[in-house]
Amino acid sequence: MIKLAVISGKGGTGKTMVTAALADIGGVPQVLADCDVEAANLSLLLKPRRISTEEFRGLEVGRIDLDICTDCGICESHCRFGAIVRRDDDWVVDTLHCEGCGVCDYVCPMGAIEMVPHVCGEIFTSETDRGYLAHARLFPGSGNSGLLVVEVKKRAVALSKGADLILADGPPGIGCPLIATVSGMDAVLAVTEPGVSALHDLERLVTVCRRFGLRIFVVINRFDLAEDICARIESYCEAEGIRVAGKIPFDPAVVESVRAGQPVTRTDSAATDALRALRDTLFAELGIP
Amino acid sequence: MKIAIASGKGGTGKSTVAANLAWALARSRDVVLVDCDVEEPNLHLFFPAVATDVPVTAPVPEIDSSKCNLCGECGKFCRFGALAVVKDCVLTFPHLCHSCGGCTLVCPQGAIREVPRTIGRVACSRPLPRLVLITGILNEGEVLAPPVIKAAKTLAEGHPFILYDASPGIACPVIETLEGSDYCILVTESTPFGLHDLRLAAGVAETLGIPAGVVINRSDGKDEETVAFSREHDLPILMTIPFSREIAAVTSRGGLIGRDLPGWEERFMDLASAIPGVNP
Numbered sequence: 001m002i003k004l005a006v007i008s009g010k011g012g013t014g015k016t017m018v019t020a021a022l023a024d025i026g027g028v029p030q031v032l033a034d035c036d037v038e039a040a041n042l043s044l045l046l047k048p049r050r051i052s053t054e055e056f057r058g059l060e061v062g063r064i065d066l067d068i069c070t071d072c073g074i075c076e077s078h079c080r081f082g083a084i085v086r087r088d089d090d091w092v093v094d095t096l097h098c099e100g101c102g103v104c105d106y107v108c109p110m111g112a113i114e115m116v117p118h119v120c121g122e123i124f125t126s127e128t129d130r131g132y133l134a135h136a137r138l139f140p141g142s143g144n145s146g147l148l149v150v151e152v153k154k155r156a157v158a159l160s161k162g163a164d165l166i167l168a169d170g171p172p173g174i175g176c177p178l179i180a181t182v183s184g185m186d187a188v189l190a191v192t193e194p195g196v197s198a199l200h201d202l203e204r205l206v207t208v209c210r211r212f213g214l215r216i217f218v219v220i221n222r223f224d225l226a227e228d229i230c231a232r233i234e235s236y237c238e239a240e241g242i243r244v245a246g247k248i249p250f251d252p253a254v255v256e257s258v259r260a261g262q263p264v265t266r267t268d269s270a271a272t273d274a275l276r277a278l279r280d281t282l283f284a285e286l287g288i289p
Numbered sequence: 290m291k292i293a294i295a296s297g298k299g300g301t302g303k304s305t306v307a308a309n310l311a312w313a314l315a316r317s318r319d320v321v322l323v324d325c326d327v328e329e330p331n332l333h334l335f336f337p338a339v340a341t342d343v344p345v346t347a348p349v350p351e352i353d354s355s356k357c358n359l360c361g362e363c364g365k366f367c368r369f370g371a372l373a374v375v376k377d378c379v380l381t382f383p384h385l386c387h388s389c390g391g392c393t394l395v396c397p398q399g400a401i402r403e404v405p406r407t408i409g410r411v412a413c414s415r416p417l418p419r420l421v422l423i424t425g426i427l428n429e430g431e432v433l434a435p436p437v438i439k440a441a442k443t444l445a446e447g448h449p450f451i452l453y454d455a456s457p458g459i460a461c462p463v464i465e466t467l468e469g470s471d472y473c474i475l476v477t478e479s480t481p482f483g484l485h486d487l488r489l490a491a492g493v494a495e496t497l498g499i500p501a502g503v504v505i506n507r508s509d510g511k512d513e514e515t516v517a518f519s520r521e522h523d524l525p526i527l528m529t530i531p532f533s534r535e536i537a538a539v540t541s542r543g544g545l546i547g548r549d550l551p552g553w554e555e556r557f558m559d560l561a562s563a564i565p566g567v568n569p
Binding site: 008009010011012013016038039041044059060078080081096097099100101102103106107138140141142143144145146171172173174175176177178179193194195196197200201204207208211225226229255258259261 | 297298299300301304326327328329331334366368369387388389390391394395427429430431432433434456457458459460461462464478480481482485486489490492493496497509511534537538540541542543
Protein backbone atom coordinates (compact mmCIF):
# COMPACT_ATOMS: atom_id res chain seq x y z
CA MET A 1 0.00 0.00 0.00
CA ILE A 2 1.17 3.50 -0.87
CA LYS A 3 0.65 6.50 1.40
CA LEU A 4 0.49 9.75 -0.55
CA ALA A 5 -0.06 13.26 0.85
CA VAL A 6 -1.14 16.22 -1.26
CA ILE A 7 0.57 19.34 0.11
CA SER A 8 1.54 22.80 -1.14
CA GLY A 9 3.43 25.14 1.17
CA LYS A 10 1.39 28.12 0.04
CA GLY A 11 -2.32 27.85 0.75
CA GLY A 12 -5.03 28.04 -1.88
CA THR A 13 -3.09 26.45 -4.72
CA GLY A 14 -5.67 23.69 -5.16
CA LYS A 15 -4.71 20.81 -2.82
CA THR A 16 -8.27 19.87 -1.99
CA MET A 17 -9.41 20.12 -5.62
CA VAL A 18 -6.56 17.80 -6.69
CA THR A 19 -7.13 15.37 -3.80
CA ALA A 20 -10.84 15.08 -4.52
CA ALA A 21 -10.12 14.57 -8.21
CA LEU A 22 -7.53 11.83 -7.59
CA ALA A 23 -9.94 10.18 -5.14
CA ASP A 24 -12.68 10.34 -7.73
CA ILE A 25 -10.75 8.81 -10.62
CA GLY A 26 -8.25 6.68 -8.66
CA GLY A 27 -10.12 3.47 -9.36
CA VAL A 28 -8.24 1.48 -6.69
CA PRO A 29 -9.32 0.42 -3.19
CA GLN A 30 -8.38 3.44 -1.11
CA VAL A 31 -8.84 5.36 2.13
CA LEU A 32 -8.93 9.14 2.23
CA ALA A 33 -7.71 11.38 5.05
CA ASP A 34 -8.29 15.10 5.44
CA CYS A 35 -5.20 16.20 7.37
CA ASP A 36 -5.97 19.91 6.95
CA VAL A 37 -7.79 19.81 10.27
CA GLU A 38 -7.86 23.58 10.71
CA ALA A 39 -9.78 24.18 7.52
CA ALA A 40 -11.10 20.77 6.50
CA ASN A 41 -12.77 21.14 3.12
CA LEU A 42 -12.48 17.73 1.48
CA SER A 43 -15.85 16.66 2.85
CA LEU A 44 -17.51 19.55 0.98
CA LEU A 45 -16.69 17.73 -2.28
CA LEU A 46 -17.10 14.09 -1.26
CA LYS A 47 -20.51 14.06 0.47
CA PRO A 48 -19.45 11.79 3.33
CA ARG A 49 -21.90 9.66 5.30
CA ARG A 50 -20.78 9.75 8.92
CA ILE A 51 -19.88 6.43 10.58
CA SER A 52 -18.35 7.61 13.84
CA THR A 53 -17.70 10.78 15.82
CA GLU A 54 -15.21 10.96 18.70
CA GLU A 55 -14.09 13.75 20.96
CA PHE A 56 -10.53 14.87 20.37
CA ARG A 57 -8.60 15.52 23.53
CA GLY A 58 -5.36 17.39 23.10
CA LEU A 59 -2.81 17.80 25.86
CA GLU A 60 -4.30 18.32 29.32
CA VAL A 61 -4.64 21.87 30.60
CA GLY A 62 -4.23 23.25 34.11
CA ARG A 63 -7.19 23.97 36.35
CA ILE A 64 -6.94 25.96 39.57
CA ASP A 65 -9.15 25.00 42.49
CA LEU A 66 -10.05 28.41 43.88
CA ASP A 67 -11.11 26.92 47.23
CA ILE A 68 -7.52 25.82 47.81
CA CYS A 69 -5.63 28.62 45.99
CA THR A 70 -4.06 31.12 48.39
CA ASP A 71 -3.42 33.67 45.64
CA CYS A 72 0.38 33.43 46.00
CA GLY A 73 0.94 33.88 42.26
CA ILE A 74 3.84 31.40 42.04
CA CYS A 75 2.13 29.59 39.15
CA GLU A 76 1.82 32.82 37.22
CA SER A 77 5.50 33.66 37.66
CA HIS A 78 6.56 30.23 36.35
CA CYS A 79 4.20 29.99 33.37
CA ARG A 80 6.12 30.92 30.25
CA PHE A 81 3.03 31.08 28.05
CA GLY A 82 1.11 33.81 29.86
CA ALA A 83 -1.65 31.30 30.48
CA ILE A 84 -2.25 32.13 34.16
CA VAL A 85 -4.31 35.27 34.14
CA ARG A 86 -6.20 37.48 36.58
CA ARG A 87 -9.98 37.26 36.27
CA ASP A 88 -12.38 38.69 38.87
CA ASP A 89 -9.57 38.89 41.46
CA ASP A 90 -8.64 35.22 41.01
CA TRP A 91 -5.88 33.39 39.17
CA VAL A 92 -7.32 31.26 36.38
CA VAL A 93 -5.89 29.25 33.49
CA ASP A 94 -6.54 30.75 30.05
CA THR A 95 -6.94 27.57 27.98
CA LEU A 96 -6.25 29.48 24.73
CA HIS A 97 -2.66 29.97 25.87
CA CYS A 98 -2.08 26.92 28.04
CA GLU A 99 0.38 24.55 26.33
CA GLY A 100 -0.27 21.78 28.84
CA CYS A 101 3.29 21.59 30.17
CA GLY A 102 2.25 20.98 33.80
CA VAL A 103 4.69 23.45 35.35
CA CYS A 104 1.91 25.29 37.27
CA ASP A 105 0.75 22.00 38.78
CA TYR A 106 4.33 21.23 39.81
CA VAL A 107 5.17 24.59 41.42
CA CYS A 108 1.90 25.21 43.29
CA PRO A 109 2.78 24.92 47.01
CA MET A 110 -0.86 24.25 47.92
CA GLY A 111 -1.55 21.51 45.38
CA ALA A 112 -4.40 23.65 44.10
CA ILE A 113 -3.76 22.94 40.42
CA GLU A 114 -4.46 19.76 38.53
CA MET A 115 -4.08 18.89 34.90
CA VAL A 116 -7.42 18.01 33.33
CA PRO A 117 -8.46 16.66 29.92
CA HIS A 118 -9.33 19.29 27.34
CA VAL A 119 -11.59 18.64 24.38
CA CYS A 120 -10.44 20.72 21.42
CA GLY A 121 -12.01 19.07 18.44
CA GLU A 122 -13.80 16.09 16.93
CA ILE A 123 -12.56 13.13 14.90
CA PHE A 124 -14.82 11.55 12.29
CA THR A 125 -14.84 8.50 10.10
CA SER A 126 -17.17 8.46 7.15
CA GLU A 127 -18.03 6.54 4.04
CA THR A 128 -17.93 8.10 0.61
CA ASP A 129 -18.62 6.75 -2.87
CA ARG A 130 -14.83 6.55 -3.27
CA GLY A 131 -13.83 4.84 -0.03
CA TYR A 132 -13.61 5.58 3.65
CA LEU A 133 -12.72 9.09 4.81
CA ALA A 134 -11.01 9.97 8.11
CA HIS A 135 -11.42 13.64 8.96
CA ALA A 136 -11.70 16.03 11.85
CA ARG A 137 -12.67 19.43 13.09
CA LEU A 138 -10.40 21.50 15.31
CA PHE A 139 -12.26 24.01 17.45
CA PRO A 140 -11.25 27.56 16.45
CA GLY A 141 -8.42 28.85 18.61
CA SER A 142 -7.27 25.45 19.83
CA GLY A 143 -3.71 24.24 19.78
CA ASN A 144 -2.77 20.62 19.18
CA SER A 145 -3.49 20.64 15.45
CA GLY A 146 -0.46 18.38 14.85
CA LEU A 147 -1.75 15.87 17.39
CA LEU A 148 -5.15 15.88 15.71
CA VAL A 149 -3.50 15.17 12.35
CA VAL A 150 -1.79 12.15 13.92
CA GLU A 151 -5.19 10.89 15.15
CA VAL A 152 -6.77 11.33 11.71
CA LYS A 153 -3.93 9.35 10.12
CA LYS A 154 -4.37 6.56 12.68
CA ARG A 155 -8.06 6.29 11.80
CA ALA A 156 -7.21 6.14 8.09
CA VAL A 157 -4.69 3.36 8.66
CA ALA A 158 -7.21 1.44 10.78
CA LEU A 159 -9.67 1.55 7.86
CA SER A 160 -7.13 0.62 5.20
CA LYS A 161 -7.38 -3.20 5.19
CA GLY A 162 -7.22 -4.30 1.56
CA ALA A 163 -6.56 -0.78 0.28
CA ASP A 164 -3.84 0.03 -2.26
CA LEU A 165 -3.68 3.71 -1.40
CA ILE A 166 -4.05 6.10 1.51
CA LEU A 167 -4.57 9.54 0.02
CA ALA A 168 -4.23 12.50 2.40
CA ASP A 169 -5.21 16.13 1.81
CA GLY A 170 -2.56 18.11 3.68
CA PRO A 171 -2.41 21.49 5.37
CA PRO A 172 -0.60 24.56 4.04
CA GLY A 173 2.68 25.65 5.62
CA ILE A 174 5.78 23.74 6.69
CA GLY A 175 5.33 23.64 10.48
CA CYS A 176 3.72 21.33 12.99
CA PRO A 177 0.58 20.17 11.07
CA LEU A 178 2.53 19.67 7.83
CA ILE A 179 5.27 17.65 9.49
CA ALA A 180 2.62 15.58 11.31
CA THR A 181 1.00 14.92 7.91
CA VAL A 182 4.06 13.87 5.91
CA SER A 183 5.88 11.81 8.52
CA GLY A 184 5.44 8.14 7.65
CA MET A 185 4.20 8.85 4.12
CA ASP A 186 5.80 7.26 1.07
CA ALA A 187 5.37 10.21 -1.26
CA VAL A 188 4.03 13.72 -1.49
CA LEU A 189 2.40 15.58 -4.35
CA ALA A 190 3.09 19.31 -4.02
CA VAL A 191 0.45 21.45 -5.72
CA THR A 192 1.86 24.77 -6.84
CA GLU A 193 0.84 27.61 -9.14
CA PRO A 194 2.77 30.04 -11.30
CA GLY A 195 3.50 32.86 -8.88
CA VAL A 196 6.62 34.07 -7.10
CA SER A 197 5.01 33.37 -3.70
CA ALA A 198 4.06 29.81 -4.58
CA LEU A 199 7.53 29.06 -5.97
CA HIS A 200 9.24 30.49 -2.88
CA ASP A 201 6.98 28.40 -0.66
CA LEU A 202 7.55 25.27 -2.76
CA GLU A 203 11.31 25.60 -2.27
CA ARG A 204 10.92 25.70 1.52
CA LEU A 205 8.49 22.79 1.41
CA VAL A 206 10.87 20.67 -0.66
CA THR A 207 13.67 21.35 1.86
CA VAL A 208 11.45 20.03 4.65
CA CYS A 209 10.25 16.98 2.67
CA ARG A 210 13.82 16.01 1.76
CA ARG A 211 14.57 15.63 5.48
CA PHE A 212 11.85 13.01 5.71
CA GLY A 213 13.21 11.07 2.77
CA LEU A 214 9.94 11.40 0.85
CA ARG A 215 9.47 10.93 -2.87
CA ILE A 216 8.35 14.32 -4.15
CA PHE A 217 6.14 15.04 -7.15
CA VAL A 218 4.89 18.43 -8.31
CA VAL A 219 1.73 19.44 -10.15
CA ILE A 220 1.37 22.98 -11.46
CA ASN A 221 -2.19 24.25 -11.17
CA ARG A 222 -3.50 27.12 -13.34
CA PHE A 223 -0.18 26.83 -15.19
CA ASP A 224 -1.34 28.99 -18.10
CA LEU A 225 -2.02 32.11 -15.96
CA ALA A 226 1.68 33.07 -16.06
CA GLU A 227 3.62 30.83 -18.42
CA ASP A 228 6.95 32.55 -17.75
CA ILE A 229 6.79 31.76 -14.02
CA CYS A 230 5.52 28.27 -14.86
CA ALA A 231 8.74 27.79 -16.83
CA ARG A 232 10.75 28.92 -13.78
CA ILE A 233 8.96 26.33 -11.64
CA GLU A 234 9.72 23.64 -14.20
CA SER A 235 13.40 24.53 -14.33
CA TYR A 236 13.57 24.59 -10.52
CA CYS A 237 12.04 21.10 -10.44
CA GLU A 238 14.43 19.86 -13.10
CA ALA A 239 17.42 21.18 -11.17
CA GLU A 240 16.13 19.47 -8.03
CA GLY A 241 15.42 16.22 -9.84
CA ILE A 242 11.69 16.46 -9.06
CA ARG A 243 9.18 15.05 -11.52
CA VAL A 244 6.49 17.49 -12.65
CA ALA A 245 3.70 14.92 -12.80
CA GLY A 246 1.10 17.21 -14.31
CA LYS A 247 0.01 20.67 -15.38
CA ILE A 248 -3.59 21.77 -14.95
CA PRO A 249 -4.93 24.70 -16.99
CA PHE A 250 -7.00 27.53 -15.52
CA ASP A 251 -10.54 26.28 -16.01
CA PRO A 252 -13.80 27.85 -14.79
CA ALA A 253 -15.11 24.28 -14.38
CA VAL A 254 -13.02 24.03 -11.21
CA VAL A 255 -14.83 26.79 -9.31
CA GLU A 256 -18.17 25.65 -10.72
CA SER A 257 -17.55 22.15 -9.40
CA VAL A 258 -16.63 23.45 -5.94
CA ARG A 259 -19.91 25.39 -5.96
CA ALA A 260 -21.73 22.24 -7.04
CA GLY A 261 -20.01 20.32 -4.22
CA GLN A 262 -18.38 17.70 -6.42
CA PRO A 263 -14.94 16.77 -7.76
CA VAL A 264 -14.12 18.60 -11.00
CA THR A 265 -13.53 15.20 -12.63
CA ARG A 266 -17.31 14.75 -12.81
CA THR A 267 -17.29 17.37 -15.55
CA ASP A 268 -16.14 17.11 -19.14
CA SER A 269 -13.43 19.75 -19.00
CA ALA A 270 -9.82 20.59 -19.75
CA ALA A 271 -9.04 20.32 -16.04
CA THR A 272 -10.45 16.79 -15.98
CA ASP A 273 -8.21 15.73 -18.88
CA ALA A 274 -5.16 17.12 -17.11
CA LEU A 275 -6.09 15.43 -13.84
CA ARG A 276 -6.54 12.06 -15.57
CA ALA A 277 -3.08 12.40 -17.08
CA LEU A 278 -1.72 13.33 -13.62
CA ARG A 279 -3.33 10.26 -12.09
CA ASP A 280 -1.82 7.96 -14.73
CA THR A 281 1.68 9.42 -14.35
CA LEU A 282 1.58 9.37 -10.57
CA PHE A 283 0.14 5.87 -10.22
CA ALA A 284 2.66 4.48 -12.73
CA GLU A 285 5.56 6.11 -10.85
CA LEU A 286 4.32 4.85 -7.51
CA GLY A 287 3.46 1.37 -8.77
CA ILE A 288 -0.20 1.64 -7.82
CA PRO A 289 -2.14 -0.94 -9.90
CA MET B 290 -3.34 50.89 15.92
CA LYS B 291 -2.77 47.21 15.23
CA ILE B 292 -4.60 45.55 12.35
CA ALA B 293 -4.35 41.82 11.64
CA ILE B 294 -5.11 40.32 8.24
CA ALA B 295 -6.30 36.72 8.53
CA SER B 296 -8.30 33.95 6.84
CA GLY B 297 -9.04 30.35 7.65
CA LYS B 298 -8.40 29.20 4.10
CA GLY B 299 -5.00 29.61 2.53
CA GLY B 300 -4.42 31.52 -0.68
CA THR B 301 -7.40 33.84 -0.36
CA GLY B 302 -5.20 36.92 -0.73
CA LYS B 303 -4.11 37.89 2.78
CA SER B 304 -0.65 38.93 1.64
CA THR B 305 -2.05 40.77 -1.37
CA VAL B 306 -4.34 42.80 0.87
CA ALA B 307 -1.64 43.35 3.51
CA ALA B 308 1.01 44.43 1.00
CA ASN B 309 -1.24 46.80 -0.92
CA LEU B 310 -2.79 48.30 2.20
CA ALA B 311 0.67 48.88 3.67
CA TRP B 312 1.92 50.39 0.43
CA ALA B 313 -1.05 52.77 0.14
CA LEU B 314 -0.85 53.87 3.78
CA ALA B 315 2.94 54.31 3.67
CA ARG B 316 2.49 57.02 1.03
CA SER B 317 1.36 59.36 3.79
CA ARG B 318 2.29 57.84 7.15
CA ASP B 319 4.76 55.56 8.90
CA VAL B 320 3.71 51.92 8.80
CA VAL B 321 5.24 48.73 10.14
CA LEU B 322 4.20 45.59 8.27
CA VAL B 323 4.84 42.32 10.11
CA ASP B 324 4.82 39.04 8.19
CA CYS B 325 3.52 36.58 10.80
CA ASP B 326 3.11 33.73 8.29
CA VAL B 327 6.47 32.46 9.47
CA GLU B 328 6.10 29.04 7.83
CA GLU B 329 5.73 30.56 4.40
CA PRO B 330 6.46 34.30 4.54
CA ASN B 331 5.94 36.09 1.21
CA LEU B 332 5.67 39.82 1.84
CA HIS B 333 9.37 40.37 1.15
CA LEU B 334 8.70 39.27 -2.43
CA PHE B 335 6.47 42.33 -2.83
CA PHE B 336 8.99 44.63 -1.13
CA PRO B 337 12.51 43.61 -2.12
CA ALA B 338 15.12 45.36 0.04
CA VAL B 339 18.28 44.58 1.95
CA ALA B 340 17.32 43.12 5.32
CA THR B 341 19.07 42.76 8.66
CA ASP B 342 18.58 39.40 10.34
CA VAL B 343 18.09 38.77 14.04
CA PRO B 344 18.13 35.12 15.12
CA VAL B 345 15.19 33.74 17.11
CA THR B 346 16.15 31.25 19.77
CA ALA B 347 14.21 29.06 22.15
CA PRO B 348 15.63 27.74 25.42
CA VAL B 349 16.08 23.96 25.40
CA PRO B 350 17.54 21.59 27.99
CA GLU B 351 21.18 20.60 28.18
CA ILE B 352 22.10 17.76 30.51
CA ASP B 353 25.26 17.86 32.60
CA SER B 354 26.12 14.15 32.56
CA SER B 355 28.56 14.57 35.47
CA LYS B 356 25.62 15.54 37.71
CA CYS B 357 22.85 13.41 36.16
CA ASN B 358 22.11 10.17 38.02
CA LEU B 359 19.56 8.97 35.45
CA CYS B 360 16.66 9.20 37.94
CA GLY B 361 14.22 9.79 35.06
CA GLU B 362 12.24 12.65 36.63
CA CYS B 363 12.76 14.95 33.62
CA GLY B 364 11.53 12.36 31.14
CA LYS B 365 8.51 11.60 33.29
CA PHE B 366 7.64 15.29 33.60
CA CYS B 367 8.02 16.34 29.94
CA ARG B 368 4.64 16.08 28.23
CA PHE B 369 6.09 16.88 24.84
CA GLY B 370 8.40 13.88 24.59
CA ALA B 371 11.47 16.11 24.38
CA LEU B 372 13.48 14.11 26.93
CA ALA B 373 13.90 10.35 27.27
CA VAL B 374 16.02 8.60 29.84
CA VAL B 375 17.63 5.47 28.46
CA LYS B 376 20.08 2.99 29.95
CA ASP B 377 23.10 5.22 30.34
CA CYS B 378 22.10 8.73 29.27
CA VAL B 379 19.29 11.23 28.74
CA LEU B 380 18.30 11.74 25.13
CA THR B 381 16.96 15.16 24.22
CA PHE B 382 14.75 15.91 21.22
CA PRO B 383 15.07 19.69 21.10
CA HIS B 384 12.68 20.17 18.14
CA LEU B 385 9.86 18.80 20.32
CA CYS B 386 10.68 21.09 23.26
CA HIS B 387 8.12 23.80 24.06
CA SER B 388 10.59 25.64 26.33
CA CYS B 389 8.37 25.42 29.40
CA GLY B 390 11.39 25.06 31.71
CA GLY B 391 9.76 22.21 33.62
CA CYS B 392 12.71 19.79 33.33
CA THR B 393 15.09 22.26 35.00
CA LEU B 394 12.61 22.65 37.86
CA VAL B 395 12.07 18.95 38.49
CA CYS B 396 15.69 17.74 38.23
CA PRO B 397 16.71 16.86 41.81
CA GLN B 398 20.40 16.98 40.85
CA GLY B 399 20.35 20.42 39.26
CA ALA B 400 21.83 18.70 36.21
CA ILE B 401 19.76 20.50 33.58
CA ARG B 402 20.32 24.00 32.32
CA GLU B 403 18.69 25.75 29.40
CA VAL B 404 20.66 26.77 26.36
CA PRO B 405 19.42 28.84 23.43
CA ARG B 406 18.67 27.00 20.21
CA THR B 407 18.06 28.86 16.95
CA ILE B 408 14.65 28.02 15.45
CA GLY B 409 14.27 30.89 13.01
CA ARG B 410 15.03 34.51 12.39
CA VAL B 411 13.42 37.90 12.04
CA ALA B 412 14.41 39.96 9.00
CA CYS B 413 14.03 43.76 9.12
CA SER B 414 14.09 46.08 6.14
CA ARG B 415 12.93 49.51 5.04
CA PRO B 416 11.72 49.01 1.46
CA LEU B 417 10.07 52.45 1.33
CA PRO B 418 10.87 55.67 3.19
CA ARG B 419 7.84 55.25 5.42
CA LEU B 420 7.49 51.47 5.49
CA VAL B 421 9.35 49.03 7.72
CA LEU B 422 8.92 45.34 6.93
CA ILE B 423 9.51 42.81 9.68
CA THR B 424 9.46 39.19 8.52
CA GLY B 425 9.36 36.20 10.84
CA ILE B 426 11.00 33.14 9.27
CA LEU B 427 10.73 29.67 10.79
CA ASN B 428 13.71 27.49 9.90
CA GLU B 429 12.83 24.59 7.60
CA GLY B 430 12.18 21.44 9.60
CA GLU B 431 11.18 23.30 12.77
CA VAL B 432 7.75 22.68 14.25
CA LEU B 433 6.94 25.59 16.54
CA ALA B 434 5.88 28.75 14.76
CA PRO B 435 4.53 30.81 17.71
CA PRO B 436 7.89 31.82 19.25
CA VAL B 437 9.03 33.22 15.88
CA ILE B 438 5.75 35.13 15.49
CA LYS B 439 6.15 36.51 18.99
CA ALA B 440 9.71 37.65 18.22
CA ALA B 441 8.58 39.42 15.02
CA LYS B 442 5.72 41.15 16.84
CA THR B 443 7.96 42.17 19.73
CA LEU B 444 10.31 43.93 17.33
CA ALA B 445 7.41 46.02 15.99
CA GLU B 446 5.98 46.75 19.42
CA GLY B 447 5.50 50.38 20.33
CA HIS B 448 5.07 51.60 16.77
CA PRO B 449 1.86 53.61 16.34
CA PHE B 450 0.66 51.82 13.19
CA ILE B 451 1.21 48.10 12.69
CA LEU B 452 -0.21 45.58 10.20
CA TYR B 453 0.11 41.84 10.95
CA ASP B 454 -0.21 39.34 8.08
CA ALA B 455 -1.34 36.02 9.60
CA SER B 456 -0.83 32.45 8.43
CA PRO B 457 -3.83 30.45 7.20
CA GLY B 458 -5.62 28.23 9.71
CA ILE B 459 -7.25 28.70 13.08
CA ALA B 460 -4.74 27.25 15.57
CA CYS B 461 -1.88 28.56 17.73
CA PRO B 462 0.02 30.58 15.08
CA VAL B 463 -3.14 32.53 14.24
CA ILE B 464 -3.93 33.13 17.92
CA GLU B 465 -0.39 34.37 18.49
CA THR B 466 -0.75 36.77 15.54
CA LEU B 467 -4.19 38.14 16.38
CA GLU B 468 -3.46 38.60 20.08
CA GLY B 469 -3.47 42.29 20.96
CA SER B 470 -4.84 43.45 17.59
CA ASP B 471 -7.42 46.24 17.54
CA TYR B 472 -9.05 45.01 14.37
CA CYS B 473 -9.02 41.99 12.10
CA ILE B 474 -9.51 41.99 8.33
CA LEU B 475 -10.80 38.58 7.21
CA VAL B 476 -9.96 37.86 3.59
CA THR B 477 -12.15 35.34 1.82
CA GLU B 478 -13.20 34.21 -1.62
CA SER B 479 -16.74 33.54 -2.71
CA THR B 480 -16.63 29.76 -2.94
CA PRO B 481 -18.02 27.18 -0.48
CA PHE B 482 -14.41 26.61 0.69
CA GLY B 483 -13.92 30.32 1.29
CA LEU B 484 -17.18 30.64 3.21
CA HIS B 485 -16.61 27.48 5.26
CA ASP B 486 -13.22 28.77 6.38
CA LEU B 487 -14.39 32.38 6.83
CA ARG B 488 -16.85 31.04 9.36
CA LEU B 489 -13.94 29.45 11.28
CA ALA B 490 -11.71 32.52 11.10
CA ALA B 491 -14.57 34.76 12.26
CA GLY B 492 -14.92 32.35 15.19
CA VAL B 493 -11.28 32.93 16.17
CA ALA B 494 -11.66 36.72 16.04
CA GLU B 495 -14.82 36.45 18.10
CA THR B 496 -13.15 34.16 20.67
CA LEU B 497 -10.41 36.76 21.09
CA GLY B 498 -12.92 39.62 21.20
CA ILE B 499 -11.41 41.40 18.19
CA PRO B 500 -13.80 43.36 15.93
CA ALA B 501 -13.57 42.20 12.32
CA GLY B 502 -14.62 42.99 8.76
CA VAL B 503 -14.49 41.07 5.49
CA VAL B 504 -12.65 41.53 2.20
CA ILE B 505 -14.01 39.38 -0.64
CA ASN B 506 -11.24 38.56 -3.09
CA ARG B 507 -11.41 37.10 -6.62
CA SER B 508 -15.12 37.80 -6.66
CA ASP B 509 -16.99 36.56 -9.72
CA GLY B 510 -20.12 38.36 -8.56
CA LYS B 511 -21.64 35.29 -6.89
CA ASP B 512 -21.09 36.60 -3.36
CA GLU B 513 -24.64 36.35 -1.98
CA GLU B 514 -23.87 33.68 0.61
CA THR B 515 -20.74 35.43 1.86
CA VAL B 516 -22.61 38.72 2.11
CA ALA B 517 -25.49 37.05 3.96
CA PHE B 518 -23.10 35.35 6.39
CA SER B 519 -21.27 38.63 7.03
CA ARG B 520 -24.51 40.50 7.65
CA GLU B 521 -25.75 37.82 10.03
CA HIS B 522 -22.53 38.10 12.06
CA ASP B 523 -22.24 41.90 11.98
CA LEU B 524 -19.11 41.75 9.85
CA PRO B 525 -19.03 44.71 7.46
CA ILE B 526 -17.88 44.02 3.89
CA LEU B 527 -14.88 46.35 3.70
CA MET B 528 -13.90 45.75 0.08
CA THR B 529 -14.60 43.49 -2.89
CA ILE B 530 -11.79 42.66 -5.32
CA PRO B 531 -13.03 41.11 -8.57
CA PHE B 532 -11.35 38.16 -10.25
CA SER B 533 -9.32 39.45 -13.16
CA ARG B 534 -6.43 38.01 -15.10
CA GLU B 535 -4.81 41.45 -14.97
CA ILE B 536 -4.78 41.48 -11.15
CA ALA B 537 -3.61 37.86 -11.07
CA ALA B 538 -0.78 38.69 -13.47
CA VAL B 539 0.45 41.62 -11.33
CA THR B 540 0.21 39.72 -8.03
CA SER B 541 1.76 36.49 -9.30
CA ARG B 542 4.89 38.41 -10.32
CA GLY B 543 5.25 40.09 -6.93
CA GLY B 544 3.70 43.36 -8.11
CA LEU B 545 1.39 45.65 -6.16
CA ILE B 546 -1.97 46.39 -7.74
CA GLY B 547 -2.20 49.61 -5.69
CA ARG B 548 0.95 50.84 -7.43
CA ASP B 549 0.76 49.11 -10.80
CA LEU B 550 -2.92 49.35 -11.76
CA PRO B 551 -4.82 52.66 -11.97
CA GLY B 552 -7.49 53.35 -9.35
CA TRP B 553 -6.36 50.74 -6.83
CA GLU B 554 -4.36 53.01 -4.53
CA GLU B 555 -7.60 54.89 -3.81
CA ARG B 556 -9.49 51.66 -3.25
CA PHE B 557 -6.96 50.50 -0.67
CA MET B 558 -7.17 53.90 1.03
CA ASP B 559 -10.95 53.40 1.10
CA LEU B 560 -10.34 50.03 2.75
CA ALA B 561 -8.22 51.77 5.40
CA SER B 562 -10.96 54.37 5.99
CA ALA B 563 -13.52 51.60 6.45
CA ILE B 564 -11.62 50.38 9.52
CA PRO B 565 -12.87 52.03 12.70
CA GLY B 566 -10.21 54.25 14.25
CA VAL B 567 -8.12 54.72 11.10
CA ASN B 568 -7.91 58.24 9.71
CA PRO B 569 -5.99 57.92 6.46
